Amino acid sequence: MRRLVRYLMAVVVAIGLAGSAGPAAAAASAQPRFTALVFSKTAAFRHDSIxxxxxxxxQLGAEHNFTVDATEDASAFTDANLARYDVVVWLSTTGDVLNEQQQNAFKRYIRSGGGYAGIHAASDTEYDWPWYGRLVGAYFRDHPGSVNAQFQVATVNVLGRDTPATRPLPRDWDREEEWYNFRTNPRHTVRVLAEVDERTYDPRGYSVPGGSPGMGAHHPVSWCQPYDGGRAFYTAMGHKSEYYSDPLLLAHLYGGIRMAAGVTPFHCGS
Incomplete structure (x- = not known):
């Protein structure tokens, strides 16, 4: 409904301008394809890459004609403000970032058909809010802990080629990352888009003396799901600042954000 209203308003404006100022003015007035709010408040560890x-x-918005607003102010989570956006991107948020009133506004936003895209530490957020845990899919547990093991090159197995988040990627994608282990494996409740192959790196986490185990043969790092009336996409990738210059990671993020915004087919379950 939000997109339909904006679209109809854009058509009216474009027709009026086209009649009065010609095709060039009409093209210049074209409405953005969708609107995104990037939320990056932290109440625990803060990533330098934010x-x-x-x-x-x-930059993705500028290149692909969608509007991007960014905030670390949780007071943006009101019914009226969230209604302006097709997707809310939780970028490396950590800890308890919303109060109860703000949480309820975000619930209503998702239940009205809104989109959620979580990046990296978005899974290290709101541990005491079970609804959010189900939305993101799984909570962060730990990552490889030694100095030498925290960032490792590993092979990501990209599953399926029918989504914008996976189509641009190689089937076997070798990249460096801080590879998250999760408290639970979400693969039975979400559609997994990519798994990291634990045979290609040391997955032992820091939370147990001597190293906690990884997640086994199926270690998801990116997934999507319909949830409580809305759409959710999550990727664990994106720790370092330099990763955001990687064209493949940017293509993955752009595809996932589009999916969550609902402007492209959402092949993530019924």
């Missing part, structure tokens, strides 16, 4: 992530998403 500014780079915000800048990268803004």
């Amino acid at each position: 500014p780079a992530g915000v800048a990268a998403i803004r």
Whole structure:
């Protein structure tokens, strides 16, 4: 409904301008394809890469004609303000970032058909809010802990070629990352888009002396799902600032944001 209203308003404006100022003015007035709010408030660990992530998403918006607003102010989570956006991108948020009133506004936003895109530490957020845990799909548990193991090159197995988040990627994608282990494996409740192959790196996490185990043969790092009336996409990738200059990661993020915004087919379950 939000997109339909904006679209109809854009058509009226474009027709009026086309009649009065010609095709060039009509083209210049074209409405953005969708609107995104990037939310990056942190109440625990703060990633240095947040500014780079915000800048990268803004650049994607400029290149692909969608509007990007960014905030770390939780007071933006009101019914009236959230209704302006097709997708809310939680960029490396951590800890308890919303109060109960703001949480309820975000619930209503998702239940009215809104979109959620979580990036990296979005899964390290709101541990005491079970609804959010189900929305993101799984909570962060740990990552490889030693200095040498925290960032490792590993092979990502890209599953399926029928989504915008996976279509631009190689089937076997070798890249460096801080590879998250999760408290639970969401693969039975979400559509997994990519898994990291634990045979290609040391997955042992820091939370247990001597190293906690990885997640086994099926270690998801990106997934999507319909949830409580809305759409959700999550990727664990995106720790370092320089990663946001990687064309493949940017293509993955752009595809996932589009999916969550509802402007492209959402092949993530019924």
